[in-house]
Amino acid sequence: MQYRRLGRTELMVSEIGYGCEWIEKKSAEEIRGITDRARAQGMNILDCWMSNPHVRSALGDAIRDDRDRWIIQGHVGSTWQGDQYVRTRDAEACKVAFDDLLERFHTDHIDLGMIHYVDEVADWEHAMGGPYWEFVRELRDSGVIGHVGMSTHNPTTGLLAVESGVVDMIMFSVNPAYDMKPASEDINELFGEYGDDIDGMDADRLAFYRAAERADIGLTVMKTFAGGRLLDPARSPFGVALTPAQCIHYALTRPAVSSVLLGYASEEQVDSAAAYETASPDERDYASVLASAPLHAVSGLCTYCGHCAPCTVGINIAQVNKFYDLAEVQVANGGEVPELVRDHYRALEHTADECLGCGACEGRCPFGVGIVERMERAAELFA
Numbered sequence: 001m002q003y004r005r006l007g008r009t010e011l012m013v014s015e016i017g018y019g020c021e022w023i024e025k026k027s028a029e030e031i032r033g034i035t036d037r038a039r040a041q042g043m044n045i046l047d048c049w050m051s052n053p054h055v056r057s058a059l060g061d062a063i064r065d066d067r068d069r070w071i072i073q074g075h076v077g078s079t080w081q082g083d084q085y086v087r088t089r090d091a092e093a094c095k096v097a098f099d100d101l102l103e104r105f106h107t108d109h110i111d112l113g114m115i116h117y118v119d120e121v122a123d124w125e126h127a128m129g130g131p132y133w134e135f136v137r138e139l140r141d142s143g144v145i146g147h148v149g150m151s152t153h154n155p156t157t158g159l160l161a162v163e164s165g166v167v168d169m170i171m172f173s174v175n176p177a178y179d180m181k182p183a184s185e186d187i188n189e190l191f192g193e194y195g196d197d198i199d200g201m202d203a204d205r206l207a208f209y210r211a212a213e214r215a216d217i218g219l220t221v222m223k224t225f226a227g228g229r230l231l232d233p234a235r236s237p238f239g240v241a242l243t244p245a246q247c248i249h250y251a252l253t254r255p256a257v258s259s260v261l262l263g264y265a266s267e268e269q270v271d272s273a274a275a276y277e278t279a280s281p282d283e284r285d286y287a288s289v290l291a292s293a294p295l296h297a298v299s300g301l302c303t304y305c306g307h308c309a310p311c312t313v314g315i316n317i318a319q320v321n322k323f324y325d326l327a328e329v330q331v332a333n334g335g336e337v338p339e340l341v342r343d344h345y346r347a348l349e350h351t352a353d354e355c356l357g358c359g360a361c362e363g364r365c366p367f368g369v370g371i372v373e374r375m376e377r378a379a380e381l382f383a
């Protein structure tokens, strides 16, 4: 495993890290197995944005014996209320949730205290101007968090964080689909080197990457595979599948990026990600694959991130969207809704037909997904 400096935090992080996406439905024993595998592969950074008590306890128990070898990203503002994840800037609720994180991780400090999920300028201004920031600053000044970080999908708020001077690192969604301009036939226009001549990338994202690098703000990466979409030729916005190694290499070759934090649903997936370390230059090369791909934009596609929660009636929107996508691919190719997918859908506590169309979730989706319309389509498909 190669290790990289995480910008001005001076922490050395494994270039392949451990995100906790996909372990929510796993047992404590399975989570321990995945964590043991990540450790054996040399990973030393993990992100726990989830407030789910089961995930926190299982992860905390799995690293209890060697907590100090792990660099932990813990999020301020990810809370658990009414059996659901709720993002909030309410300082009191944040304190309860952060104390819970410390307790479940059997620790008195978190290395990277993340200002959780700031995609709107108004939210950034609100967060930094009141009791929420006072709480984060208190955590930092008392040493409970080692460094202040932020997670975002938006280069505009990312840039504000870089310029603020108080944020030391940022977790950002990075993959070629998000970086690309909507359309170009010429790969040379789309993939320049990331030095001064970078071409074909979204201008705001480029400005953000460059500012982060200039300010020595290290980036950790989420959404490396765009929610699995880039690995599936049927769902890739490029019309071709990329391999995990190609996606990882893309992210690791962006400016300021230190570590790619991937979600693992099995120990095999940990090994598959770590195989990047021994992949040949040809196996890592993404540009040759994308050069002949029919390119188009990814906006509006669900990555199953879960940020749209909580739903007014308790629908697990990310799960519904995932089952819908799995089924829809089959149906679009002339097949039937797979029985297994239908069973998983039926087992949900709340299903898409319960959607009120209130739209409360849509404003929270960083990817502009038309959730109300998708709930209608999912209800029809699974009826």
Ligand code: SF4
Binding pocket: 310, 311, 312, 313, 314, 315, 317, 354, 355, 356, 357, 358, 359, 360, 361, 362, 371, 372, 375
């Ligand atoms: S629009 Fe539907 S899915 Fe979204 S919050 Fe309202 S009820 Fe839930």
Ligand code: SF4
Binding pocket: 301, 302, 303, 304, 305, 306, 307, 308, 309, 317, 318, 321, 364, 365, 366, 367, 368, 369, 371
């Ligand atoms: S609808 Fe948006 S916020 Fe919700 S899971 Fe999908 S991408 Fe994430």
